[in-house]
Amino acid sequence: MSWKLYRWVWRLESPLHIGVTPAGLLNRTRLYIPARNIWAALTEELARRSSSASFPDYAGTGQQVQEAMRFSYLYPAEQVNGKWQAWLPQYKQNGNESGLSWRREDGGKSLPDRQFRRRILITRPSTAIDPSADSAAEATLRELECISPWWRQVNGQDSAHAVAMVGYVLCQNDQLYEAVLKIDEIFVGGDVRYGLGHLRRYDQPNEEQHLFGNQVNLQPPDPIVQTQRVLAHTLPNGNVSFIGCWTCIGGWDKGSMMSAHSAWEPGSSTETMHGFVIQKEGWWQRQ
Template sequence: MTWQHLPLCFELLSPLHIGFLPNQPGTVFAPTRCYVPGKNLWGALTASLTPRIFDGTAKQFQQVGDEIKKQFTFSYFYLSDGKRIFTPAYATEAGLNWGGISDQEFRTCFLASRVSTRIGETGSAKDQTLHEIEFIRHDISSPGKQGKKALLVGMVWVRSNAKILDKPVEVRDGSIFIEKIDILREIVVGGERNYGFGRVKRIACSDVLAQELEKFWGFNPEAISLKDSKVLLGHLPYRTDLMFLGDIEILAGREYPRDNATVEFINTGKHISNSGYCFVPGTKLQTEDDQLLGLNAWGQLCWTG
């Protein structure tokens, strides 16, 4: 099976929140990931494309989402200032860094938080609704420098002769088209959309960023050499027999239930998916054995041997 790969660059038009589980019981602080897993891009694209083709019932969203998973593979997407890509790396004993800068400096530039609460009918705050939301800024803040737009960059692979519900898929002009629909023009990614979060706009990918993306993801997504990989740029199922420099976490998330696919979506987040313990992005596996990894549709790495 052959693939076309397309480097992508999005400009953040509003703050971005990428939540994750598990969280501490009773916590009032909702942290964000500092990157966007491919699953979030898949979900955003499914949500954007389905109403353009169908009326938008749960079954139709499921059909389109399943088709996209068969024909596309998304990398994880990372932040950029237009010159470099801030990928994670547990490269030294100093701990986590992002594109060569410390975790603390990175978070100071890219992250912020907002305190919010629900207001009752009397105009006063409701009890137990005070919470703090961490988010990725849509403009980069650094002392003494003029602010600039934050970018989100990554790679998407499209199968040759791909079709979505018998509609041909075409890669051209730096985007993906189904008939005359530019399916990546403007999408909404992540959570807290009631605050206006997650709006992104596809822009042309500069030669500098395209070259960097080729270094990270210029390969066949079905055969990735672990020996050639400096650090993991997606989650990979944890193995007890491997030494590593990095971290592990339970990879879990909330999804819509699929037990009644004939109605509109209800019970948001009722179903919790759990992929078990995984090495996190940025982890360096310490092994001399060369093994091939695969990349699923959501940019998660998997063992093939």
């Protein structure tokens, strides 16, 4: 059975924190939402809506979603001439332009990572409370880095406008896809109980043939993206040379820690075109 590919837009209704390695007292955030976080949020909503039991079948629902659906990472987007345009990462190795930069997918603006972060990130103070004293616990004061719901003005020239997260969903099961479409808001990332990570779907997903401009083979058991630049954490396979950043990924699954994997970060690129399989966890791997 072939896959169907849809592009969807989630507007950010509150600050969003997707945790990554902290830096001193700053709890840093990723600038995108990994596919696994989207899978977890949708699984939670589907399980609660489809179960009349006191404890929903999260594991069963999650497995069903993993088998029949795949998700791309979601990237920050701004509205340009009535259309949401995502900002995508790109590692370069070219003299003064080496390192990570962000380019809008319409081929427009491009910003170095430091400048892009200034446009989209905010910080919030946080601390743990000592219940015995009802005050801040010793040595727990932190700053929490978040993606802001509003783009920051640049030199006072741009008016403040909303931030959305844009990506793609692939599905083999029309019935499950219709159930997912009934979900119009989700909570993703850290501190969701305090109101962070609230996303609301902005419009009706449209069926597409390309993923962020890259061709996708929708016929194999797992969809395959043809690209030179990976837009998800990508596991190594074969002697493919990348320009980018090497990192370690892992997570929790069914109450236990998953095995850690070394992977290339989103935005890493190769010199030639390759096919990358979108796996159940949302990670990519060279075909």
